[in-house]
Amino acid sequence: MDDLLAEFIAETRETLGTISGEIVAWEANPKDSRRLDDVFRFVHTVKGSCGFLDLTHLQRVSHEAENALSDLRDGKREPTPALVSAILAIIDRIGEIVDALELGEEIDEAIDGLLIAALTATEDDSDMFPVASQSVAERRNPARSIRVPLELLDRLMSGVSDLVLSRNELSRQLRRTKSDDQVETAFDRMSSCVAEMRDAITWARMQRIESLFAALPRLVRDLSAELGKSVVLEIDGADVELDREMIEMLRDPLTHIVRNALDHGIEGPEERHEAGKTRDGVLRISAHQSGNQIQIVIADDGRGIDQKKLGDRAVESGNLSADAVKTMDGRELLDLVFQPGLSTADAVSTVSGRGVGMDVVRSNVERIGGTIEIESVLGEGTKLALFVPLTLTIIPALIFGVRNGYYAIPRSNIDEIVSLNRGRARMEKVGGTEFAIIRESRVPVIRLGRMLEGENPEGDTPESRDDRHLVIVRSNRRERYAIMVSAVYNHEELVVKPAAPGIMGAGIYAGTALPDNGLPLLLLDVAGLASAAGIRLSLSRNTKDDRHEIEQISAxxxxxxxxxxxxxxxxxxxxxxxxxxxxxxxxxxxxxxxxxxxxxxxxxxxxxxxxxxxxxxxxxxxxxxxxxxxxxxxxxxxxxxxxxxxxxxxxxxxxxxxxxxxxxxxxxxxxxxxxxxxxxSGNAGRRPWSASSQKPRCLVIGGDDLWRHELLVPLIEMAGYDITFDATEDSDLVIDASDADYVSSELQDNVVRLTADPSPGKGRFYRYDRTAIVDALNARLKAKG
Amino acid sequence: MEQLYLVAEAGGTRFAMSADTIGSVVPAPDVIPVPRAAPMVAGVAALRSNVITVIDTLAAIDGRPASVLRGQSLIVVNIVDFLYGLAVDEVHDVCECRELPEKLEGAFEPGWRRISLGVIEVEGHSVAVIDPSALISSSASRAA
Incomplete structure (x- = not known):
């Protein structure tokens, strides 16, 4: 509601500025019905919004003005100077009330009677109310927010990006010349200003994810009506903020996922009843920030995905061999939904299942540097988790060399870097494809140099010095592959801009950037590279025998x-x-x-x-x-x-x-x-709690010693609690990290459950999810008063 | 209506380009090759903290492999929000022309036909006017 009110205030104030001019121009020429219409429309809009926002007083004032204007339009009254002044006075009054609303001040309703009386007064007693126009001059100026076109914000952002680039170039030039303390001090100052400005602009472009979720209730309502299903939508975390460009990029994938969930996931009421579920299906959408990533989870309690069926479809469509499918485990089978042209839907419906599939969703998410994961239990539901970075334009990336060229890969795509020189990986060639064996897991390899520039003209052998490192990347948790590169340089934060169509057309680049050395750099698109090299999910597999062990290592x-x-x-x-x-x-x-x-x-x-x-x-x-x-x-x-x-x-x-x-x-x-x-780190803002001895006490149960002493305890102390590990002591809050629901559920309200599983179930937090833990602690502290 | 044209030369042929679209003419800095890009793309280069796409004008016309050397003249144009550097051998002059380019399409070779808007008279010589946006568009039409 507050948002709506703020929007109403901003919008009204903006129109107000122009409207007084309109009305005076109209007074000068009473035949100008277009201007009269403008004024009428303004007053009408204000009245309408007031009714909606429950501002009865303002509604009454604008209603009277609307009546007078309506009479003027219909020719029932003449636009006398007195009447025009009275209307102007009402419009000024609307401005005052809007200001008062914004500041949360008391509104003096007494004078409005006079204003309304002036409207209804006949010409004869026009002198009964002195013309009110002085208030214009003394109008307060409380405008603390203005509306700015998005294009301007985008221009500002690209301007600041350019500024960062110019600063980098200047820094390069300075480094070449002899250092001069004064110049450097000035330069440092400029650098910090640029950094500050970049933060401010990034912040200005942040938008609540609410605007992405806002369309969903309607979508769910319409779809469930169309499909004859009954679905309850639960939205959580709508106040998480995200770069507005990211929000736009997420719109299509999210809509698609919701459509899928309603069409294929959630069953009809009868089917649900037979399966022993509530008749209403539940679709939960939540957003949540952890670090500089946003996690969006879309979960339904529908029929889940039949992994076996998915495997069969993959074989039917010729994507995989029957043998390959047999050796795949549940997760790998599930990941097949991201393969092009695969669906378990038996029939194409009007809502989904028409070829535009999850593969498109995935590539859309990956294009913005995100990842997507799926979990599903047959009969119980499906959960999709999207992880996306907070902002698009500045990407931390790894710069590496291939033969004589330089390229970059977003850091979020990189799993690890393995040097071939130290024998930590060995190469193997199977069926024309090269694999690297790293800690007993088999990863397909792209020789980037050969792929980009063809065979080395000097005829170097594969083991030559040109290919010395493997950068292990993943576009999805399961789709890992290695890129063989000649040299690994450094990490840098790159301002990435889209490349010209002639370059993007290659399908393997994500954009261009200018790093500190001043030479343009191409950012590789990890998913595009994999498809250009023809790497399929089916190839990226662990060797069978020791799979169990590997999972442990990677966890x-x-x-x-x-x-x-x-x-x-x-x-x-x-x-x-x-x-x-x-x-x-x-x-x-x-x-x-x-x-x-x-x-x-x-x-x-x-x-x-x-x-x-x-x-x-x-x-x-x-x-x-x-x-x-x-x-x-x-x-x-x-x-x-x-x-x-x-x-x-x-x-x-x-x-x-x-x-x-x-x-x-x-x-x-x-x-x-x-x-x-x-x-x-300097800014570890300790709360004033430390001075008082009345700190609430927090009991910690479970969790291995190192972790709870070294990582958890400082967090809890910083949030303002005393710590105890003695379960017999009284405590205000219990942190249960035992993964075994050690604490019985009677104490629900005072228990924070942590787990070592990175994708915790309902009511639990991943134990390294610092933000969520701190938030939970603070929330409970606040609840106590 | 007067129209300004920039007259340049590549591969021994003179041609003209409407000056409206041209930002500047600069010597080519280091050009970083971009493997797998469209054939006329010689690479990318840094220009005043912007990345520009360097196009080998000759390669765009006759389909030869793109190659641009450091120091070659680049005509910098802005097309649909991207900056391109069109590499030419020599930039001659800017001239005015009152007439619209005369269409002579049938007389051109296919490579020229794709990119040209017509012919104008400059100092007594006929010069083909080329359209920079055709120059940078994908080779698909030419391959077909």
Whole structure:
């Protein structure tokens, strides 16, 4: 309702500005019925909106003005100066009331009687009410929001993107010349201004996802009527904000998914009744932000997808061989819905099932850098989860080299990077397709150099120095493949722009960008590349025997293992590492009490365990918890990605090190990221709770020790709770991380359930879903008052 | 009605282009090849913090493999919100012409026919007027 009111206020105020001029122009020429119509329409609109918004007072005032205007239109009354003034006064009054509404002020209704009397007064007593026009001059100016055309916002955004690019170019030019402190200070200042502006514009373009969901109730109503079904729509998280361009891009896929759910998912009332379900089907749509991704889940409680049938269809259509289908497990079979031309629908209906299928939905989602996942239980329902980035235009990407060229891939598509030099993968050729065997899992390989430029003219063998790294990418959780590249460079945030049609037509590019080196760069489209290379889902499979083991490995979190500056091997959770930065020492200096790195548009607190050298470059890890970022200095030697060791010996005291584990026979220390962020990120806004001893107490049950001590507890403390692990103590809130519903359901209201499963069921949170956990804690804190 | 034309030369042939669409003429910076792009696309290049698509004008006309060298003249045009650099051997002059281009399509070779709007008289010579947007459009029509 507040939104509607705000919109009404903005719209009314905007029209008000022009309308007074219209009415004066009309007074000068009473025969001009077009102007009169404009004024009438305005007053009529205000009256209509007031009725809708339940603003009875304003409605009455505008109703009287409308009557007078209607009489004028019909020629029942003459436009005397007195009448025109009275109408003007009413219009001014509407403006005042709108201002008061916006500020939430009391509206003085007493003077409106006089205004209305002036309208109905005859010419004879025109002097009974002095002409009210002075209020125009003293009209308050409370306009705190204005309406701006979307094109202007888009222009601003592209202007700021250009600004970022120009800044990068300037930074390049500056680096070539001798450094001058004053110039650099000025440049740093400009950089931070540009960064700020970019944030502001990005924010201005954010729109509540509500506008995407708004059309759904009607769609569901119309469709269920057409299909003779009864469906209840539940929408959650409509206040999540998303770049408006993303919202537009999601409109079609979402509509399609909803159509599918209603047509194929949810059964008719009779069928549901027979299956022992409620007669009304339920369609749940929810949006939820985690980190810099938005998750949109569309779940129905319909008949689910018959995986066997899906497999049979795939064989019938010739997409897969019967043998291949036999070896596939449930998830893999389900993923077949994303294959072109596959549907389990027995009949084509008017609503869906006409060829435009889930494959199009998937490619639409992937085009905006998102992923889509499906879960379905036969007889119980289907759940689709879309993960999309917050914004389109600036994409963190990995830059790599292929022969003599450079290309980039969005970071969100990259699973891991494997060096072939160190024997961590071996190549195998089966049936004309090359595979890489990485930790016993078989991944199809695209030799990008050969694909893009043909056979190497020098006739290099496949194992030549040209192809030294495998970048493992996925366009979907199951569709993984490897791109063989010559060199891996760095991560950079790229301002990506669409490329000309002659380039996009190739089907393998997502756009162009200008990175820091000033040479244009092409961003590869991971899904397009796979289809151009002819890689099918069916090829991307694990070897059969040890599949179970592999699943375990891929489910374990990964760690980056590196040499620290004091010579020790240390590890950090890979998820926290955003990128590796090689920075000149001159970019790091003590500012505001701590070492800070000035890098691109930001300053990062620097953590180092031994003094930095005087000159040269330093390698840093940019760590991010989703909001704050810090840089951790490391030795420039090798850094490997590997599975996070499952067991850690916890450290004796809290500090930078959380614990130690043994990997390949040598000890590895695990950094305590929560400690680093709380100590160094600077803006860890602690609540005033800490001063009071009346903190509510939170009981934590279950969960492995390392995790609950090192990761969960700081979160809870920051939210303003005391912690206890003793189930016999009284507590205001219970966090149950046991995955086994340790706490009985009587305490429902006070229980937050966490699980190690990244896609938790209803009423649970994934234990690394920081935002959701903190929100839940805060919500319960607030509920207590 | 007077119309300004830019007269340029590529592969020994002079041609003209309406000056309305032309942003600037610059020497080509480093051109990064784009594998698998349309045949007349020589690559992409950076121009004042924009990425432009570099078109080999000759390749667009006669279908030879696109190749643009650093320093070659690029006529920068904006077509449907994309910037293109049309590579030519030489840029001669800008001239005025009062008459509309005269249609002579039958006389042109197919490659020229696709991209030309007609012929104008410049300093006593006949010069073909070409349409930049035909130059950058996909080769599909030519392949057919």
């Amino acid at each position: 374990a979190p990964e760690a980056l293992i590196f040499g620290d500056r004091d010579g020790r091997r240390r590890a950090i959770r890979m998820a926290l590492v955003e990128r590796i930065i090689d920075a000149d020492v001159s970019q790091i200096a003590e500012r505001a009490g701590t070492l800070r790195l000035v890098w691109n548009d930001e300053t990062l607190p620097v953590v180092t365990c031994s003094p930095l050298p005087e000159t040269g470059t330093v390698r840093l890890l940019r760590l991010s918890d989703g909001n704050a970022a810090i840089a951790y200095a490391i030795e420039s030697g090798t850094a490997d990605v590997g599975p996070l060791p499952e067991t850690f010996e916890p450290a004796l005291r809290p500090g930078r090190i959380a614990g130690v584990a043994v990997v390949d026979g040598s000890p590895i220390e695990l950094l305590d990221a929560h400690y680093l962020f709380s100590e160094f």
